[in-house]
Amino acid sequence: MRHAQMAPHSPPSSLPHPHGIRGVEANPLCPDLPIFDLGVYLAGPPACQPLCEALAACLHTASAVVVRDPRVDEGASEAFLDLMEAYFDQPREAKLPDVRPDLAYQVGATPDGTERPRCLADSAILRRAEAELGEADRPTPPQGPDSKWRFFWRLGERPAQTRFQEWGRVMDRWGTGLLATIACVAEAAARGWRLPPDAFTARMALGPHLLAPTGVDLGRAPREGDVYAGYHYDLNFLTAHGAARYPGLHAWLRCGRRVAVRIPRGCLLLQAGKQMEWLTGGHVRAGFHEVVCTRGTLEAAQRAQREGRPLWRVSSTVFSQIGSDCLLRPLGPFATEAACAAYPDTLCGEQVKAELAAINLSGTSAQD
Numbered sequence: 001m002r003h004a005q006m007a008p009h010s011p012p013s014s015l016p017h018p019h020g021i022r023g024v025e026a027n028p029l030c031p032d033l034p035i036f037d038l039g040v041y042l043a044g045p046p047a048c049q050p051l052c053e054a055l056a057a058c059l060h061t062a063s064a065v066v067v068r069d070p071r072v073d074e075g076a077s078e079a080f081l082d083l084m085e086a087y088f089d090q091p092r093e094a095k096l097p098d099v100r101p102d103l104a105y106q107v108g109a110t111p112d113g114t115e116r117p118r119c120l121a122d123s124a125i126l127r128r129a130e131a132e133l134g135e136a137d138r139p140t141p142p143q144g145p146d147s148k149w150r151f152f153w154r155l156g157e158r159p160a161q162t163r164f165q166e167w168g169r170v171m172d173r174w175g176t177g178l179l180a181t182i183a184c185v186a187e188a189a190a191r192g193w194r195l196p197p198d199a200f201t202a203r204m205a206l207g208p209h210l211l212a213p214t215g216v217d218l219g220r221a222p223r224e225g226d227v228y229a230g231y232h233y234d235l236n237f238l239t240a241h242g243a244a245r246y247p248g249l250h251a252w253l254r255c256g257r258r259v260a261v262r263i264p265r266g267c268l269l270l271q272a273g274k275q276m277e278w279l280t281g282g283h284v285r286a287g288f289h290e291v292v293c294t295r296g297t298l299e300a301a302q303r304a305q306r307e308g309r310p311l312w313r314v315s316s317t318v319f320s321q322i323g324s325d326c327l328l329r330p331l332g333p334f335a336t337e338a339a340c341a342a343y344p345d346t347l348c349g350e351q352v353k354a355e356l357a358a359i360n361l362s363g364t365s366a367q368d
């Protein structure tokens with residue numbers, strides 16, 4: 001499976017700017033990622049083919065889309081970030097009972113210094129970035145495992161005991177909202193490629209979706225250039241994020257250009273993961289990204305300190321997954337001979353297991 005992990009970068013090209021299409025707006029904070037208004041899509045999908053095609057094209061060129069979903073409540077995002085800042089701000093010993101290496105950390109907390117960036121597990125990734133990307137577009141080379149904490153919350157479940165009484169309500173409210181947005185984008189993209197509208201969503205049914213916020217402790221003398229999450233792609237189908245309170249996310253476009261991602265208030269970012277790449281035979285690539293400390297991160301931390309807020313950078317991330325028993329293979333027009341050779345039939349649960357081993361979250365290492 002390892003030969004299919006990274007398709008070569010294509011030569012630099014500029015992104016289309018599909019403004020003028022109903023439901024597509026310019027993003028003043030990040031011109032490479034226009035905003036798709038899912039309210040327009042939800043009001044009448046059959047009349048939204050240009051929007052669907054523009055959204056699908058954006059996934060192809062940027063491995064990501066920014067959307068505004070009228071059903072997602074800004075208050076849920078704020079309550080979620082407040083809760084996770086308070087959780088991560090506890091002493092280390094208070095969080096350690098939530099760490100479950102026996103379950104490959106897929107529920108509960110993952111401490112800092114555990115997850116190994118994908119580019120350290122497979123040195124060809126950094127070698128290729130070094131050889132093919134311009135100097136300004138190169139990732140920050142990680143020196144070791146990520147310094148971020150993470151908490152995995154299986155959507156729909158709650159722990160038997162918790163001192164955070166509001167935990168289940170706040171987590172499920174935010175997580176299920178993001179999952180609904182992901183389903184909407186998956187359906188719109190399927191229509192954009194003229195696949196059956198449920199081509200992706202039917203395969204997502206009963207998938208082990210995870211609400212997976214990360215926490216980076218900015219109270220520990222942060223320095224510009226610190227790597228919080230090293231250059232990697234996501235192993236799942238589509239990842240959704242609300243706006244973080246601290247900048248620092250860089251994402252790579254298909255053409256190899258690095259973009260400092262900024263999401264306008266009330267909007268969400270969706271990034272394509274490896275399962276999306278598999279199902280589209282590489283037409284959409286799992287987008288590489290990193291989280292590093294920038295000048296903007298430091299300025300936001302100084303503001304938080306002045307306001308007496310916890311100094312934790314929390315990401316509000318949902319990993320949507322294809323069902324574990326589902327076969328990953330290029331769909332419909334993406335099933336060319338070359339794509340089927342590069343992305344051989346693989347049970348989704350097996351793909352997840354192999355990726356977890358490569359990033360040091362399961363008991364076995366893919367390097368062994």
Ligand SMILES: [Fe+2]
Nearest residue numbers: 232233234289
């Ligand atoms: Fe990621």
